[in-house]
Amino acid sequence: MNKPTDSDHLPRAGGLPDTETAPPKVDRPSLYRVVLINDDYTPMEFVVQMLQKLFGYGREKATRIMLEVHMKGRGVCGIFSFEIAETRAAQVLEYARRYEHPLACVVERA
DSSP states (O other): OOOOOGGGGSOOTTSOOOOSSOOOOOOOOOEEEEEEEOOSSSOHHHHHHHHHHHHOOOHHHHHHHHHHHHHHSEEEEEEEEHHHHHHHHHHHHHHHHHTTOOOEEEEEEO
16 A cells, blocks of 8 residues: 655645545525514514514614514514524514414515
8 A cells, every 4th residue: 555645735736736526515504584474462562572682673673673564464573594583483472472462473485
């Protein structure tokens, strides 16, 4: 068996290292939207406070999202990887139920 020499690890002509195969191409993970669905019972102020607490938004951004939900029937809270989106949606539902609000939240592919 031949012992590797220092010259086996030197770059080829053109300055590129000698590699047998290119590294595998890694796809970026798919992203998912966390979407609040409007209802006629959950107070607007509760939605603003929930967005501030669970998503870390300032009052202005949380209010904009709440108004989008109120005016358009739905609003995007954030876009995340699947696992994080599912966790955030579950947190929204648990938080709303704890305070006895029927707020609905779904996860959709972005």
